Amino acid sequence: MQSQRWVDSGEAVLYRGIQNTKTYRLHRLTTEDTRVRLMSVHTRSLTDSVVSFNAVHCNLVRYETGHFNDRSFVLDELCLEAGLEPNDVPIRSALYSGYALEECCASRKFGPNYLKFRTPLTNIRIPAFGCNETEVQVVDRNKLEVVEAVGCKVREEYI
Numbered sequence: 001m002q003s004q005r006w007v008d009s010g011e012a013v014l015y016r017g018i019q020n021t022k023t024y025r026l027h028r029l030t031t032e033d034t035r036v037r038l039m040s041v042h043t044r045s046l047t048d049s050v051v052s053f054n055a056v057h058c059n060l061v062r063y064e065t066g067h068f069n070d071r072s073f074v075l076d077e078l079c080l081e082a083g084l085e086p087n088d089v090p091i092r093s094a095l096y097s098g099y100a101l102e103e104c105c106a107s108r109k110f111g112p113n114y115l116k117f118r119t120p121l122t123n124i125r126i127p128a129f130g131c132n133e134t135e136v137q138v139v140d141r142n143k144l145e146v147v148e149a150v151g152c153k154v155r156e157e158y159i
Contacts, residue, residue, distance in 0.1 A: 010120060010121050010122075011118050011119065011120055011121060012101065012118070012119055012120075012121050012124055012136070013101075013116060013117070013118055013147070014099035014100065014101065014116070014117045014118075014119060014124070014136065014138070014144075015099060015100040015101075015102065015103050015105060015106030015107075015114055015115065015116055015117070016097070016099050016100070016106060016110075016114060016115045016117065017100070017105070017106035017107065017109060017110020017111050017113070017114040018110065018113050018114060018115070018152060019110060019111065019112075019113065020112070020113060021113060021152060022113070022151075022152050022153065023152060023153055023154070023155050024113075024115055024149065024152055024153070024154050024155070025155050025157050026141065026144065026146070026154055026155070026156050026157065027090040027093060027094060027141060027157050027158075027159050028141060028142055028156055028157065028158050028159070029094075029140075029141065029142055029158075029159060030158040030159060031159075034084070034159065035140075035142070037082040037083055037084050038082070038084065038091065038094060038095075039139070039140070040082045041075060041078045041079055041082050041084065041095065042125075042139050044078050044081070044082070045074075045075065045078060051074070054074045055074050055075055055078070073086070075095045075096065079091060079095070090157070090159045091159075094138075094141055097137070097138070098135040098136065098137055099117065099124075099135065099136050099137070099138060100134060100135055100136075101134040101135070101136060102134050103116070105134065105135075107150070111150075111151075112150075112151055113150060113151035113152040114150050114151070114152075115146060115148070115149050115150070115152070115154065116146075116147040116148040116149075116150070117144045117145060117146055117147060118144075118145045118147050119138065119143050119144050119145065120143060123138060123139050123140055123143045123144075124136040124137065124138060124139070125137045125138075125139060
């Protein structure tokens with residue numbers, strides 16, 4: 001992919017479409033306790049292939065294929081085990097938000113307003129490339145660097 005010219009330097013460029021929203025709220029974790037708990041949820045979600053698959057797809061509904069129709073929200077259970085409130089908006093956003101590896105996905109599918117980020121390759125999780133999608137998940141939002149905001153502005157919020 002042309003947009004991934006940073007891979008050789010150990011970084012990925014990610015895109016996040018926000019449709020017509022004018023401000024993107026980027027939640028940053030400020031307490032070590034919350035960050036450790038959130039990282040433990042990610043760690044637990046990678047313990048085995050079944051848990052990992054279910055964690056990545058737990059809020060996915062793809063009616064056109066009929067293969068993914070989960071909505072189990074298994075990450076909510078892992079949050080509770082880690083002492084986090086899964087319905088807390090910043091926590092839910094940090095766990096369930098996806099980012100595209102291609103700019104066209106953000107601009108056409110989830111645009112017209114979108115953001116461009118750079119992050120270390122070690123900070124992304126590639127769940128699958130099913131249905132010709134190129135979506136990844138971010139492990140630690142504190143490692144996201146905003147490169148560009150198209151049609152919107154960024155407001156960092158510290159939790």
